[in-house]
Amino acid sequence: MSLACGVPILECVYLAGCFRWAWKRCTYIGAYDSELWELASYEEFEPIPRICRVVLAVYEDDLSTPLWAPPGGYGLNLDEVIKKVNYEETGGQAPPYLIYVDHQANDIIMAIRGLNLGKNRDYRTLLNNRLGREMFDGGYVHHGLLKASRWLLNKESVTLVELIRKYPKYTVTFAGHSLGSGIAALMTIAVVKNKESLGNISKDRLRCYSLAPARCMSLNLAVRYADVIHSVILQDDFLPRTSTPLQDIFGAVFCLPCLLCNRCVLDTFTSEKKKLKDPRRLYAPGKIYHIVERRFCSCGVFPPEVRTSVPVDGRFEHVVLSCNATSDHSLLEIEKECTKALEMLKENLVDVPGEQKMERKQSIAQDRKQEYKDALERAVTLNVPHALLSENEIIDDGETDEDAIVVDAEGNRIPPKYEINPERSESSTGKKSTNWNTRIGQLFHSSSSGEQAKKGKKVEDQPSSSSLNGDGGDNNAVG
DSSP states (O other), X not given: OHHHHHHHHHHXXXXXXXXXXXXXXXXXXXXXXXXXXXXXXXXXXXXXXXXXXXXXXTTOSOTTSXXXXXXXXXXXXXXXXXXXXXXXXXXXXXXXXXXXXXXXXXXEEEEEOOOOTTOHHHHHHHHSOOTTSEEETTEEEOHXXXXXXXXXXXXXXXXXXXXXXXXXXXXXXXXXXXXXXXXXXXXXXXXXXXXXXXXXXXXXXXXXXXXXXXXXXXXXXXXXXXXXXXEEEETTOSGGGOOSOHHHHHHXXXXXXXXXXXXXXXXXXXXXXXXXXXXXXXXXXXXXEEEEOOOXXXXXXXXXEEEEEOOBTBSSOSOOXXXXXXXXXXXXXHHHHXXXXXXXXXXXXXXXXXXXXXXHHHHHHHHHHHHHHHHHHHHHHTTOTTOOEETTSOOTTSOOOTTOOEEOTTSOEEOOGGGOOHHHHHHTTSOOOOOHHHXXXXXXXXXXXXXXXXXXXXXXXXXXXXXXXXXXXXXXXXX
């Protein structure tokens, strides 16, 4: 009798739990991801709408007769378009791209377009990945996007070096949308680690803008390179939030809502601590600018506001069940909202003397530098796998592990004493042409797929110290 009475109670508890979970998931909106972040300043957000228009221009077949131009046009001087490469010229190795010199902004821009749903070769780039396959400096990256970035550097490094030497005071910007965003981010990392191979450019002249970014690198890398890589996300965009491998998303494109719902359920019942402990889990790169324009239970959109942070925990971990999850991925929508947000930021600016403006810029730069440092310390505090320590940071025991990865103040890796080779450093001063397959092969480590499968899951979850030290090379270099 007592057992029969208890069954309805258990059913009610179960139904109440399901209802509570469904309510939380259905009422979760993208604005919650950044509700505690600071608002972006006009100075730091000012380049983004301009970069959006340059990337959007790559989608045009003929810039002289544009079809997708936003109001006011792209703002490009066609005489300063150095190169515009289409699918036929890339041979499927990378998406189309454009190299442009913006003399008004003193900027050299390499812009890469996103996924073309009608091109099978773009799908191959996304499909060419496996968790834990490609390792760089203690973190994992997307293998297919890495191969595309390596091909682009091999093809265009000579052109970029010529432009850098011709305009020594200009900044160099890598930018991309969706598929191109991941390629641009990995190109930036490779150049930061090999600045001498790109005209010996300083790190403060390098920038990357990832628009609607794909999750292409592990958490420690995403935080470490937040000083040069900036991701722009519009409200509910699904791609930066979907932690499932990209090949699963586009392999099930006809059932994308079902896949997102299943991923939503799985992530809901996976603890935050477990997510942070997985070194192979990929994330959106760098510092994030989140454009918010919708509120809970609101009709229509509000004036957009831009929130920014270098998040570590709670880094866009929840898929938003929204009818705008795919439309917010459109570059046209991102450019429109970025322009509106910049106009609002400009209206809120107070007209102050030039000296005070300079002091404000210095104050913002100092705040962002402190924010970046705090994010690195937070990653170490949360025991993120392979989180990097600066040589200026004091370790409690006063000693470091021989196999630990340590970086200097500029973010460059300091090798252990046994890795230092004077003969090799002397040979690096030669004037031979740069081979980015070799350069990146020294930084990235590809594990052998057959041996890894035989060794089992434990080997994939716990990479060897030789991999962390960069002893391995990339056996899948593009020929």
